[in-house]
Structure formats: structure tokens, C-alpha cells
Amino acid sequence: MVSPQLVLHANASQLAAAAAARLVTKLVDLQSFGRIPSVVLTGGTIGIEMLASINASPARDAIDWSRVDFYWGDERFVPADSPDRNEKQARQALLDHVPVNPDRVHAMASSDGKYGDDLDAAAAAYSDLVDHCNGFDITMLGLGPDGHVASVFPKNPGVYETRPAFGVRNSPKPPPLRISLSLPTIRTSDEVWIITAGSSKADAVALALGGAGEIAIPAAGATGIKRTLWMLDREAAVRLPSSVLRAPVS
Numbered sequence: 307m308v309s310p311q312l313v314l315h316a317n318a319s320q321l322a323a324a325a326a327a328r329l330v331t332k333l334v335d336l337q338s339f340g341r342i343p344s345v346v347l348t349g350g351t352i353g354i355e356m357l358a359s360i361n362a363s364p365a366r367d368a369i370d371w372s373r374v375d376f377y378w379g380d381e382r383f384v385p386a387d388s389p390d391r392n393e394k395q396a397r398q399a400l401l402d403h404v405p406v407n408p409d410r411v412h413a414m415a416s417s418d419g420k421y422g423d424d425l426d427a428a429a430a431a432y433s434d435l436v437d438h439c440n441g442f443d444i445t446m447l448g449l450g451p452d453g454h455v456a457s458v459f460p461k462n463p464g465v466y467e468t469r470p471a472f473g474v475r476n477s478p479k480p481p482p483l484r485i486s487l488s489l490p491t492i493r494t495s496d497e498v499w500i501i502t503a504g505s506s507k508a509d510a511v512a513l514a515l516g517g518a519g520e521i522a523i524p525a526a527g528a529t530g531i532k533r534t535l536w537m538l539d540r541e542a543a544v545r546l547p548s549s550v551l552r553a554p555v556s
């Protein structure tokens with residue numbers, strides 16, 4: 307397992323802009339080799355701000371958006387038009403403003419979609435979809451103050467999940483019903499980027515990078531095959547020992 311790489315930024319808006327620039331560059335690079343990149347998007351404040359930053363970037367149109375496969379790390383199991391939907395927020399921030407191929411936007415079902423309110427059927431369908439894609443190029447994740455990534459919460463049954471995707475009930479973070487990729491599936495990604503800002507995340511960052519196990523801190527188990535990249539702002543990094551803070555702050 308590759309050791310995590312740490313990049314620090316001065317504040318949340320610089321972090322979102324830097325993550326956006328990094329994703330644009332990565333997608334252009336992968337497409338220059340004739341690849342159709344598969345990217346796992348995240349919900350959450352920074353995750354959506356990053357997408358909006360891509361949309362505002364002049365480099366946005368350097369990407370052939372019709373040749374990118376989009377997945378989600380998790381989704382709230384609510385009606386499609388709910389403002390809580392990660393998909394809706396991602397579309398508003400970026401996906402509805404670029405010429406994506408609708409067949410390559412692989413959203414997790416909503417509670418008023420094809421599977422109705424059957425959370426387990428909706429999760430099983432996403433499991434089947436993910437089973438047939440051979441891993442991801444980049445999985446982006448936000449981080450909760452409790453160390454959750456996607457909707458894998460500490461000491462919750464989800465930390466033991468081995469299915470590609472699963473239903474979450476009683477999520478500690480509202481809304482209660484969700485679909486999430488499991489940690490083993492996140493680990494099929496070539497690169498995992500954990501992008502987080504703010505002092506409320508500092509303890510979780512320090513525990514995840516300080517050797518905590520994934521049952522207590524699921525972020526500790528969010529690793530990529532080739533790269534695990536932690537992109538932080540100063541506040542989220544404040545509990546890290548100086549020995550870890552080798553990366554220059556931008």
C-alpha cells in the first residue's frame with residue numbers, strides 16, 4: 307500500500323481551486339493517452355465547490371466531457387429533485403454546464419426512481435454496475451468530523467461491507483438513508499483523493515494519518531492502488547505533527 311501524500315493549501319477556497327486544477331490536468335492527461343477516465347465524485351461542501359471551480363475555469367473546455375465516466379462515492383436516498391441529492395448539486399455546479407454523455411453519468415438511484423423506496427434494490431443495482439467497471443481512475447472523497455468518507459461511518463456496519471455498494475440506514479449525518487461505495491471498492495481506485503478543510507476535521511485528519519484503523523476512522527481505509535492524496539487547508543491540518551507537515555503550504 308502506497309503511503310499517503312499530503313498537500314496543504316492556505317484556506318478552503320484555495321483548496322477547492324487547487325483540487326479543481328488538479329482534476330482538470332489529470333483528466334486531460336488520461337484522455338491524451340486515449341483513455342476514458344472514470345471519476346468518482348463526492349458530495350459535501352468542498353466536493354461541490356471544487357466542481358463549481360472547474361466550471362469557472364478557462365481550462366474546463368480542454369476536457370472532452372463526453373468521454374468521462376462519472377460515478378458517485380455516495381448518495382442520499384431522497385427524491386431526485388431534492389436539494390440534498392449529491393447528483394443534483396453536482397449537475398448544478400458542473401455537469402449540466404458541460405457536454406457530458408448522459409450514458410456515462412452513473413448516478414445512484416433516488417428514492418422516487420426506478421427502484422422506488424427499496425433502498426436495498428437501489429444499492430444492489432449500483433453494486434452490479436460497479437462490478438462491471440474495472441475500478442476507477444480517481445475517487446474523490448470528503449471527510450466528516452468523525453472520520454467518515456462517502457457514507458461509511460465509524461463503527462457502523464458499513465465499515466465491514468464487502469459488497470461494491472450498500473444501503474445505509476440511520477446515517478449519523480442527515481439524511482438518514484443513503485447508498486455508499488464500500489471501502490474495498492474505494493480501494494479499487496488507482497488514485498484516492500481526500501479533500502477536506504476546516505478545524506472541525508483536524509482530529510479526524512490526525513487520527514487517519516496517525517495510524518488509526520478504518521473501523522474507528524473509515525478515512526484510514528480510503529487508499530488508492532497507485533496514490534492516496536490528502537489535500538487539506540491549514541485548519542484541517544492543524545493537529546498533524548510537524549514531522550508530517552513536510553509539504554509546502556501554498
Ligand SMILES: O=C(O)[C@H](O)[C@@H](O)[C@H](O)[C@H](O)COP(=O)(O)O
Nearest residue numbers: 349350351352448449450455456
Ligand atoms: O453525501 C455526503 O454527505 C458526502 O459524501 C460526505 O461524505 C461528505 O463528503 C463529508 O461529510 C464532508 O462533507 P463537508 O465537506 O460538507 O463537511
